[in-house]
Amino acid sequence: MQTREPNNPALTKYAQVAEILCQQHFTTHQTAYEALLNTLTSWTQELSLPRLSHYGLRHDQLDKVIANCRGSSMKTNPIVLIDEEIRQIMLMRL
Numbered sequence: 001m002q003t004r005e006p007n008n009p010a011l012t013k014y015a016q017v018a019e020i021l022c023q024q025h026f027t028t029h030q031t032a033y034e035a036l037l038n039t040l041t042s043w044t045q046e047l048s049l050p051r052l053s054h055y056g057l058r059h060d061q062l063d064k065v066i067a068n069c070r071g072s073s074m075k076t077n078p079i080v081l082i083d084e085e086i087r088q089i090m091l092m093r094l
Contacts, residue, residue, distance in 0.1 A: 002033075010078030052094050062090055 002011065015029045018036035026032035057065070066083050074081075081089075 005079055008079055013078075052090060057090075057094065059091075059094060062087055062094075065090065
C-alpha cells in the first residue's frame with residue numbers, strides 16, 4: 001500500500017490506530033506501521049489463532065479463493081488488493 005498508494009488517507013489512520021493500540025506516540029508513520037504489525041502479530045500468537053490450513057485450506061486451492069474473493073467485504077478495504085497481494089497474505093496465514 002505504501003508503494004502503490006503512498007498518499008492513501010488510510011495510512012494516516014493506520015498510524016493513529018498504532019498509537020492507540022500500542023499506547024505510545026510515534027515520530028514517523030513507518031515506525032507506527034511497524035509497531036502496529038508487531039502488536040497484531042503478537043496478539044495472533046498469544047491468542048493462538050488457527051492458520052487457514054486448520055480449516056482445510058490447501059495451497060492448491062488459493063487460486064479459486066482469490067478468484068472469488070471480490071465480494072462486498074472486499075469493497076470496504078481502503079485499497080483494492082491485487083491478486084498477488086492477496087496470495088501473499090494467504091500464504092503467510094496458510
